[in-house]
Amino acid sequence: MMKDASPQTIHLADYTPFGWTVRDVHLTVKLSPRATRVVARIHFAPRGDAPAQDFFLHGEELTLLRAAIDGAEVTPEITPQGLTCPVPDGPFLWESEVEIAPADNTALEGLYMSNGMYCTQCEAEGFRKITYYPDRPDVMATFTVRIEGDEPVKLSNGNPADSGAGWAEWHDPWPKPAYLFALVAGDLRNHPGSFTTKSGKEVELNIWVRPGDEGKCAFGMEALKKSMTWDEEVYGREYDLDIFNVVAVDDFNMGAMENKGLNIFNSSCVLASPETSTDANFERIEAIIAHEYFHNWTGNRITCRDWFQLCLKEGLTVYRDSQFTSDMRSAEVKRISDVIALRARQFPEDQGPLAHPVRPESFQEINNFYTATVYEKGAEVIGMLKRLVGDEEYYKALDLYFERHDGDAATIEDWIRVFEDATGRDLSQFKRWYSQAGTPRLSVSEDFSEGTYTLTFRQTTPPTPGQPDKAPQVLPIAVGLLNPNGHEVVPTTVLEMTEAEQSFTFEGLSAKPVPSILRGFSAPVVLERDSAPEERAFLLAHDTDAFNRWESSRDLARDCLVAMVTEGAAPDTAWLDGLERVIRDDTLDPAFRALMMGGPTQSETAQVLHERGHVPDPDAIWDAHESLRQAMAERWQDLLPALAEEARVTEAYRPDAAQSGKRALGSAVLALQTRLDGGKAAEAQFASADNMTLQLSALACLVQAGRDEAALRAFHDQWQDDRLVMDKWFALQIAATTPDKAPERTAALTEHPAFDWTNPNRFRSVLGALAMHHTGFHAKDGRGYKLLADWLIKLDAKNPQTTARMCSAFQTWKRYDADRQALMKAQLERIAARPGLSPDTGEMVSRLLS
Ligand code: 0A1
Ligand code: ZN
Numbered sequence: 001m002m003k004d005a006s007p008q009t010i011h012l013a014d015y016t017p018f019g020w021t022v023r024d025v026h027l028t029v030k031l032s033p034r035a036t037r038v039v040a041r042i043h044f045a046p047r048g049d050a051p052a053q054d055f056f057l058h059g060e061e062l063t064l065l066r067a068a069i070d071g072a073e074v075t076p077e078i079t080p081q082g083l084t085c086p087v088p089d090g091p092f093l094w095e096s097e098v099e100i101a102p103a104d105n106t107a108l109e110g111l112y113m114s115n116g117m118y119c120t121q122c123e124a125e126g127f128r129k130i131t132y133y134p135d136r137p138d139v140m141a142t143f144t145v146r147i148e149g150d151e152p153v154k155l156s157n158g159n160p161a162d163s164g165a166g167w168a169e170w171h172d173p174w175p176k177p178a179y180l181f182a183l184v185a186g187d188l189r190n191h192p193g194s195f196t197t198k199s200g201k202e203v204e205l206n207i208w209v210r211p212g213d214e215g216k217c218a219f220g221m222e223a224l225k226k227s228m229t230w231d232e233e234v235y236g237r238e239y240d241l242d243i244f245n246v247v248a249v250d251d252f253n254m255g256a257m258e259n260k261g262l263n264i265f266n267s268s269c270v271l272a273s274p275e276t277s278t279d280a281n282f283e284r285i286e287a288i289i290a291h292e293y294f295h296n297w298t299g300n301r302i303t304c305r306d307w308f309q310l311c312l313k314e315g316l317t318v319y320r321d322s323q324f325t326s327d328m329r330s331a332e333v334k335r336i337s338d339v340i341a342l343r344a345r346q347f348p349e350d351q352g353p354l355a356h357p358v359r360p361e362s363f364q365e366i367n368n369f370y371t372a373t374v375y376e377k378g379a380e381v382i383g384m385l386k387r388l389v390g391d392e393e394y395y396k397a398l399d400l401y402f403e404r405h406d407g408d409a410a411t412i413e414d415w416i417r418v419f420e421d422a423t424g425r426d427l428s429q430f431k432r433w434y435s436q437a438g439t440p441r442l443s444v445s446e447d448f449s450e451g452t453y454t455l456t457f458r459q460t461t462p463p464t465p466g467q468p469d470k471a472p473q474v475l476p477i478a479v480g481l482l483n484p485n486g487h488e489v490v491p492t493t494v495l496e497m498t499e500a501e502q503s504f505t506f507e508g509l510s511a512k513p514v515p516s517i518l519r520g521f522s523a524p525v526v527l528e529r530d531s532a533p534e535e536r537a538f539l540l541a542h543d544t545d546a547f548n549r550w551e552s553s554r555d556l557a558r559d560c561l562v563a564m565v566t567e568g569a570a571p572d573t574a575w576l577d578g579l580e581r582v583i584r585d586d587t588l589d590p591a592f593r594a595l596m597m598g599g600p601t602q603s604e605t606a607q608v609l610h611e612r613g614h615v616p617d618p619d620a621i622w623d624a625h626e627s628l629r630q631a632m633a634e635r636w637q638d639l640l641p642a643l644a645e646e647a648r649v650t651e652a653y654r655p656d657a658a659q660s661g662k663r664a665l666g667s668a669v670l671a672l673q674t675r676l677d678g679g680k681a682a683e684a685q686f687a688s689a690d691n692m693t694l695q696l697s698a699l700a701c702l703v704q705a706g707r708d709e710a711a712l713r714a715f716h717d718q719w720q721d722d723r724l725v726m727d728k729w730f731a732l733q734i735a736a737t738t739p740d741k742a743p744e745r746t747a748a749l750t751e752h753p754a755f756d757w758t759n760p761n762r763f764r765s766v767l768g769a770l771a772m773h774h775t776g777f778h779a780k781d782g783r784g785y786k787l788l789a790d791w792l793i794k795l796d797a798k799n800p801q802t803t804a805r806m807c808s809a810f811q812t813w814k815r816y817d818a819d820r821q822a823l824m825k826a827q828l829e830r831i832a833a834r835p836g837l838s839p840d841t842g843e844m845v846s847r848l849l850s
Contacts, residue, residue: 033103117186127178182259191217258295282655317379355464381502397422486542591661667697671784703736742776771809781821800838
């Protein structure tokens with residue numbers, strides 16, 4: 001059955017509670033690839049406090065075989081969205097039996113099959129594809145699930161209750177919304193572990209994988225235990241079931257899912273070994289394991305009243321996982337990496353046609369709102385709140401949140417009220433961070449006279465779709481002052497800006513200081529500060545705040561690239577001198593120095609050009625980046641061998657921060673060396689590498705140098721049976737190649753026998769890599785756009801969710817020249833005009849075109 005053709009817009013303002021509570025849910029699932037039967041027994045009781053309404057249960061793509069109320073058969077009225085049925089005035093037992101076909105479910109929502117294994121994905125609205133149910137997060141119930149089938153392993157949420165030949169029963173004592181339901185069945189192997197909680201409860205842990213993947217679970221298991229300890233120590237949160245299961249699935253639309261007691265992971269986000277995973281993979285896996293585990297409290301025990309409140313669980317949980325990574329690794333490196341990611345993914349969203357508030361006010365398809373704004377900007381908002389109230393008050397507020405709302409489906413209003421009650425602050429203006437879209441711009445001017453230094457800030461937020469006028473937001477601006485000798489005379493101080501224009505003074509200074517503004521990137525804004533290059537170089541040399549030290553170098557790099565693109569300027573050698581001093585300083589963390597060497601990406605340069613009122617020319621940006629990288633390589637010719645030596649790891653591979661940092665420095669060095677030796681050093685590294693980090697960074701250099709044929713073949717032959725490594729093989733040869741080759745290579749790779757385009761990881765590794773190749777995607781004749789659009793159209797018929805997400809590749813289309821705009825618009829219109837286009841993709845394309 002297809003969804004109704006005319007998509008409906010849902011508004012936050014229209015929220016009404018469901019008219020019944022659900023006491024408990026009992027499901028029997030009789031597995032069969034094309035004829036799974038789901039029998040549901042659900043006790044409903046009317047709620048006195050809800051407005052009168054018809055009894056409506058969501059249900060999509062279900063074949064209803066039987067329905068009964070209190071044992072008497074009923075014939076509900078069925079629509080593509082669900083069913084309605086007259087019901088008694090008092091409590092009643094609802095029973096239904098439906099048939100579904102998991103083997104035909106290519107959308108990967110609801111119950112589906114991946115490599116012969118049954119699995120589910122119910123967030124946001126997948127449960128309605130399993131049975132008729134009030135599929136909304138504010139309806140919470142306890143679940144008992146009986147699974148029948150020949151599969152040796154059968155899992156669901158909660159604790160195992162009972163089992164026998166061909167069946168297993170699970171009971172979850174914690175009331176939960178249906179989006180946290182999960183079921184897995186198949187021939188799976190487990191990597192076991194255990195954890196004792198701080199109150200002495202023994203918890204059985206398992207990571208379940210396909211046979212053959214058992215050797216890739218140990219790291220995930222350790223990350224899980226670390227996460228459990230951390231949440232006890234930092235937030236006082238203890239695990240609440242006897243068992244915690246994690247399952248790796250190859251076909252998965254997103255990264256992972258926090259189903260109660262049964263987390264389901266995209267296999268790329270949990271399976272790891274030194275031979276097959278890079279340092280970056282290890283770090284990401286550790287963070288995602290933590291993220292999903294942390295949801296047990298921030299998401300599951302306290303969930304969202306409705307999907308508009310998504311940031312309540314996601315912003316907070318991303319914030320918590322970033323705190324975890326900072327504690328496990330380097331806080332400074334984590335902060336810089338997070339800001340790089342925020343600028344790369346969230347800023348373009350917030351500044352283009354897809355801009356929406358952290359808490360959106362309307363949507364058609366909620367799956368389109370699992371965005372960088374909800375997640376990453378949502379986490380920035382929590383970070384600002386913490387900075388404003390201070391650490392102690394933050395944890396006091398969190399204690400109150402858990403105490404007051406445990407078991408609730410809560411709202412952002414509840415969250416803000418907890419902070420107001422715990423701290424006595426009025427946060428009504430702060431709340432604008434949740435309702436106002438767009439990236440604020442912050443400009444600053446300074447004045448110094450008679451020992452008094454004044455900083456005057458101005459904030460404005462450009463209009464975004466549906467929000468032409470913006471009000472001032474609360475900005476925590478962390479500032480430190482340095483004297484002309486480079487000593488810090490005012491340590492980090494948080495200025496709380498609430499007005500459109502506001503001045504702050506510092507008294508008693510003997511000389512005009514140099515300000516270090518927005519330390520730690522204390523607010524997600526675009527800082528517009530026209531400071532002299534000398535001042536930036538001064539901060540690069542002396543700032544005590546690692547973020548701003550990095551930022552001053554980044555600013556110099558941005559200025560240099562903008563001048564190269566717009567004025568044809570030569571690379572700025574003064575900046576390279578300053579940078580060299582930092583890079584040579586072996587007292588600094590190699591990971592930090594590697595970040596310093598990295599420089600802006602080409603998309604970032606495009607973003608900066610756009611922010612400064614220029615139309616970005618992708619080809620000119622490519623040329624500028626190339627000549628800058630070449631200048632760096634030549635300038636540091638003598639330094640590179642020493643750095644390479646310093647970056648060499650002699651001990652056995654460990655994916656920890658210390659070793660990863662060294663390898664990150666090594667790979668930054670190798671990329672520059674390749675420009676000088678044409679790939680000789682990379683070839684040697686490729687031949688001797690005994691871990692994926694070194695092997696892949698060498699391969700990237702060989703691709704970049706155009707000396708890749710033999711290496712790509714060797715890599716393919718070595719790894720053709722490992723699907724996650726093959727994803728890297730596909731992605732890398734597009735990502736690292738030159739713009740002229742990128743679209744052709746992508747097209748050729750879509751013909752490769754291993755290009756299984758129905759697998760979201762593989763699809764993303766090829767078409768996603770093209771979308772991220774700035775100059776390749778924006779090829780002047782539009783062939784990059786057309787190729788992506790062709791494949792989005794094809795995928796939409798199978799998997800609307802992944803298609804819709806990937807449409808965001810076009811989100812910056814309005815910032816390019818008229819020819820490119822016309823070409824992109826034509827492709828968007830072509831997608832929009834497709835008969836049978838999914839509502840998911842339809843919504844994205846119409847927002848992009850608006
Ligand atoms: N809640 C998960 C991510 C997730 C979201 C939506 C999904 O399907 C539409 C799947 C997973 C998380 O934050 O990790
Ligand atoms: Zn999450």
